[in-house]
Amino acid sequence: MTSLTFHGGVGVIGGNKILLEDGGTRIFLDFGMSFDLKGSFYEEFLQPRTNSGLRDLMELGIVPKIDGIYRADLLKIEGIESVFEEIGCDDPSLWTSDIRSYDEVMEKEGKPFIHGVLLSHGHFDHFQGISFLDEKIPIYCSTITKAIIEAAVDLGKGGFENEFLSAKKRTLATLGGRSYFPGEYTIGSESRDREFRMLEEHQKIGNVEARSFPVDHSVPGAMAFLIKTSDGKTIVYTGDLRFHGVRSDLTEDFSASLRGLRPDALIIEGTRIDEDTPDSESAVKDECIDLIARTKGLAMVGFAWKDITRYQTMRAVAAETGRILVISPKLAYVINRLKGFEGLKIQALALEENVRVYLKRKERMLYSKGDYVKSKYDAGYSVDWKEKIDLEHFNEGIRAYQIKRDPSSYLLHLDFYDFNELIDLNPPQGSTYISASSEPFNLEMELDEERLKRWLRHFGINAPLHEPYYIHASGHASGPEIRKLIEDINPKLVFPVHTKHPELFVLPQGTRVVMPEVGKKYTV
Numbered sequence: 001m002t003s004l005t006f007h008g009g010v011g012v013i014g015g016n017k018i019l020l021e022d023g024g025t026r027i028f029l030d031f032g033m034s035f036d037l038k039g040s041f042y043e044e045f046l047q048p049r050t051n052s053g054l055r056d057l058m059e060l061g062i063v064p065k066i067d068g069i070y071r072a073d074l075l076k077i078e079g080i081e082s083v084f085e086e087i088g089c090d091d092p093s094l095w096t097s098d099i100r101s102y103d104e105v106m107e108k109e110g111k112p113f114i115h116g117v118l119l120s121h122g123h124f125d126h127f128q129g130i131s132f133l134d135e136k137i138p139i140y141c142s143t144i145t146k147a148i149i150e151a152a153v154d155l156g157k158g159g160f161e162n163e164f165l166s167a168k169k170r171t172l173a174t175l176g177g178r179s180y181f182p183g184e185y186t187i188g189s190e191s192r193d194r195e196f197r198m199l200e201e202h203q204k205i206g207n208v209e210a211r212s213f214p215v216d217h218s219v220p221g222a223m224a225f226l227i228k229t230s231d232g233k234t235i236v237y238t239g240d241l242r243f244h245g246v247r248s249d250l251t252e253d254f255s256a257s258l259r260g261l262r263p264d265a266l267i268i269e270g271t272r273i274d275e276d277t278p279d280s281e282s283a284v285k286d287e288c289i290d291l292i293a294r295t296k297g298l299a300m301v302g303f304a305w306k307d308i309t310r311y312q313t314m315r316a317v318a319a320e321t322g323r324i325l326v327i328s329p330k331l332a333y334v335i336n337r338l339k340g341f342e343g344l345k346i347q348a349l350a351l352e353e354n355v356r357v358y359l360k361r362k363e364r365m366l367y368s369k370g371d372y373v374k375s376k377y378d379a380g381y382s383v384d385w386k387e388k389i390d391l392e393h394f395n396e397g398i399r400a401y402q403i404k405r406d407p408s409s410y411l412l413h414l415d416f417y418d419f420n421e422l423i424d425l426n427p428p429q430g431s432t433y434i435s436a437s438s439e440p441f442n443l444e445m446e447l448d449e450e451r452l453k454r455w456l457r458h459f460g461i462n463a464p465l466h467e468p469y470y471i472h473a474s475g476h477a478s479g480p481e482i483r484k485l486i487e488d489i490n491p492k493l494v495f496p497v498h499t500k501h502p503e504l505f506v507l508p509q510g511t512r513v514v515m516p517e518v519g520k521k522y523t524v
């Protein structure tokens with residue numbers, strides 16, 4: 001018997017966690033974090049407590065309560081009972097959980113509860129939760145997705161929510177002789193590698209076989225899946241996709257391969273089901289060229305550092321308008337990781353005539369080599385604190401004073417979080433800022449947007465209104481494109497996920513739409 005249980009991605013954008021069961025085989029389709037859900041409780045200065053593990057996130061319903069999948073150390077620290085008496089607390093519920101770990105279930109049943117996670121792509125709302133899973137559960141993904149996850153670890157801030165490649169097992173330890181209180185309890189950690197497996201085109205996991213199809217999305221390496229179960233059921237999972245990026249041919253091929261398939265179930269994303277007009281990446285290019293050709297001062301553009309398509313668009317925009325594209329070191333790092341991957345058409349930055357990397361002032365603000373020890377990727381391509389600093393960007397990068405001297409020669413990739421640079425850049429009258437990432441879709445993003453506008457006003461950018469120019473094509477298909485894809489695949493059941501508007505999935509007769517409820521099991 002085949003069943004599906006939706007533990008996330010229901011009625012919200014992101015956080016997909018879909019459990020597929022086939023007799024004794026269980027796999028998750030993605031295991032992401034819903035930022036809407038997390039942001040409804042937490043903000044920058046109120047974060048889950050690291051050494052409380054999953055207990056905080058589970059209490060608030062941000063992470064589902066499921067036996068047999070999580071790391072034991074995030075549910076309860078081994079041997080913690082032994083200290084209750086000594087620390088004078090007789091309430092073990094502060095440290096324990098009624099959820100059983102992967103190891104506990106493995107020990108009791110003699111087999112793992114779960115056989116793997118199929119990751120569709122390298123966006124946090126689809127993979128961040130793997131950090132909480134036992135490191136022995138294999139993660140299946142494309143080689144590009146793996147490279148993106150590695151870059152996210154290298155450039156990220158660490159912490160138990162970001163242990164994608166290795167899990168730091170928390171242990172009970174005691175403080176050493178050089179501390180204030182030698183012998184007192186503390187939490188130590190030992191690192192364990194997580195098991196990643198590169199997807200084969202026909203991937204067997206337990207009883208199920210997953211065929212993967214590359215699709216176009218706002219991050220490279222995205223996959224959709226056609227899954228066959230042991231009782232002959234077929235299930236299609238789209239992940240996130242679009243028909244308007246530079247590799248729309250991939251999504252078209254996926255759709256063509258599945259035309260008329262009539263699978264038992266289709267799990268489909270509906271981020272933009274409420275939008276009638278298809279987006280276009282080439283329109284982004286044309287609009288940017290038009291605007292920047294008329295810009296007399298500095299041209300600036302904000303977009304996500306994983307969005308390689310947008311980088312390629314901006315590279316073309318810069319070439320067309322006779323400017324040098326200056327990108328953030330994070331984007332440079334990802335490009336360096338992905339250069340040479342088949343089908344991506346990304347080459348090393350050293351080979352790009354009109355692309356350079358921006359060098360920020362850091363630490364003591366002196367442009368001195370020593371200022372980059374804590375954020376090595378700003379100065380070059382090294383990230384490990386033990387490594388020598390690679391000085392590629394330090395030697396070759398473009399600095400604020402160079403741009404200030406000749407602003408009309410540059411198109412600068414500048415995200416809102418780097419707006420302190422505007423103080424050094426002091427853009428002249430007639431400068432332009434383009435917002436080329438998704439429009440705000442939650443309260444926090446709306447507040448940032450207000451701040452962004454204040455910076456634009458302060459520096460006289462985008463006069464006279466000082467509003468950003470929104471020029472963007474999203475990572476997601478529009479309503480008509482989604483309906484057409486459903487019509488082509490012609491499934492018996494449709495489960496809309498990754499959407500705030502599942503009710504807009506109104507389909508012709510012969511296709512039943514099921515609005516999934518969180519945690520409810522659906523037999524296919």
Ligand SMILES: [Zn+2]
Binds near residue numbers: 217
């Ligand atoms: Zn995505």
